[in-house]
Amino acid sequence: MSDKYEIDIQAFAKALQSGQGLNGKDGLLTPLIKQITEAALAAEMDEHLTKEGQPNRKNGVSQKTIKTASGSFELDTPRDRNGSFEPQTVKKYQTRLTDEMERNIISLFALGNSYKSIREYLLEMYGTEVSNGTINAITDRLVPELRAWQERELEAVYPFVWLDAIHYKIKENGRFVSKALYTILGLNIEGKKELLGLYLSESEGARYWLNVLTDLQNRGVKDILIASVDGLKGFPEAIETVYPKTEVQLCIIHQIRNSVKYVASKNQKAFMSDLKCVYRATTQNAAEQALDELESKWGAQYPLVIKSWRSKWENLSVYFKYPEQVRKAIYTTNAVEAVHRQFRKLTKTKGGFANENALLKLLYAGMLKASEKWTHPVQNWNLTLSQLSIHFEGRLDDYVDL
Incomplete structure (x- = not known):
């Protein structure tokens, strides 16, 4: 190795002992990596010239900025007179030595960090200034992956599915409009959570939910045992159209x-106490008796409230027919609302989004992060599955061994 590429180990160690950092703009590793890389390139050039079958010689260097995990530097790449040298240590159009920076950008993006925060982090860690356009270009690489995820084949049967919507402001034709993001969370045969899809529409409605359910069917979902949904009018009918047995x-x-x-504040405490006897009853008969008593006491004051419970009772009371373990899973959409809480954490600092892709790629990145924890079945899943196999006789036989 020539003097140019010799590393002063003692000076390096002394600087390290004095407290100088390894990474970042003024870190010790960046010039070290530059020296090692240029030495490797010089050795490559010497070997190339030795093997060249025709007259050739060195012809100075070309410079380009290289970004690494420890920082950026100007790399001197040797050139030859004939232009036949093809470096391998750092290829001709390569500008990074690792993809760690890009991985960090996507990871920070997935945690909901603003582009400004990401830029500041990269400047501190790598000594590199990155534009919003560069960050956007890197995160845009998630979009094809998102599209493939949205169109992927799903399992044939899901014991539980939770469906809900959340709203966001998205820019269209120069103004921000509110759009509904439809989220479908499933629990598969193994008892593990799985986000089945994210869909955007102008507004939340049973008609669009019908399109969403049809998409699930087209992607391979043949059966859903129990679907837990909010109180949107026409929702149960939309599900019945696609999955009549659900x-x-x-x-x-x-x-x-x-x-x-719809209950006056002065009566809410007493009303809630009586209502609790309805939804916390141990059997459906006990719940219906409690509902009768609720109507007798409060029906005259709050007829619309009682009418709502009566008209929706068929779908509100489904969970009473199942054992406790199943009841806990289905009586509320909390499972999918927990996903929405994660989404809100990601988007809380953003008033609106430039386009649909800007929103979806952020939520997709966040979902990938959150789903890292969904590697184990929910508690007591084997017992729950056994109970479901009894209540839904024959519908799980082809998919589980009990």
């Missing part, structure tokens, strides 16, 4: 919230 449970929590809105 039990539809309306979310009790949504129904309670909607009921309390």
Whole structure:
């Protein structure tokens, strides 16, 4: 190795002992990596010239900026007179030595960090200034992956599926409009959570949910045992159109919230105490008796509330027919609302999104992060599956060994 590429180990160690960092703009590793890389390229050039079958010689260097995990530097790449040298240590159009920076950008993006925060982090860690356009270009690489994920084949049967919507502001034709993001969370045969799809529409409605369910069917879902949904009008009918055998449970929590809105504040505590006897009853008969008593006491004051429970009772009371373990899973849409809480954490600092892709790629990245924890079945899943196989006789036989 020539003097140019000799590394002063003692000076390096002394700087390290004095507290100088390894990474970042003024880190010790960046010039070290530059020296090692240029030495490797010089050795490559010497070997190339030795093997060249025709007269050739060195012809100076060309420079380009190289980004690494420890920082950026100007790399001197040797040139030859004939232009036949093809370096391998750092290829001709290569500008990075590792993809760690890009992985960090996507990871920070998946945690909901703003582009400004990502730029500041990269400047501190790598000594590299990265534009919003570069960050956007890197995160845009998620879009084809997102599309493939949206179109992937799904399992044939899902014991539980939770469906809900959340709203976001997205820019269209120069103005921001509110759009509904439809989220479908499933629990597969192994008892593991799986986000089945994310869909965007102008507004939440049973008609669009019908399109969503049809998409699930087209992607291979033949059967859903129990679907837990909010109280959107026409939702149960939309599900029945595509999956006629599916039990539809309306979310009790949504129904309670909607009921309390119509009860005077001075009566809410007493009303809720009586209502609790309905939805926490041990059997459907006991629940219906409690509902009769609720109507006798409060029906004159709040007829719309009682009418709502009566008209939706068929789907509100589905969970009473199942054992405790199943009840806990289906009586509320909390499972999918937990996903929405994660989404809100990602988007809380953003008033709106430039386009649909800007929103979807962020939520997809966040979903990938969150689903890292979905590697184990839910608690007591084998017992739950056994109970479901009894209540839905024959519908799980082809998919599980019990």
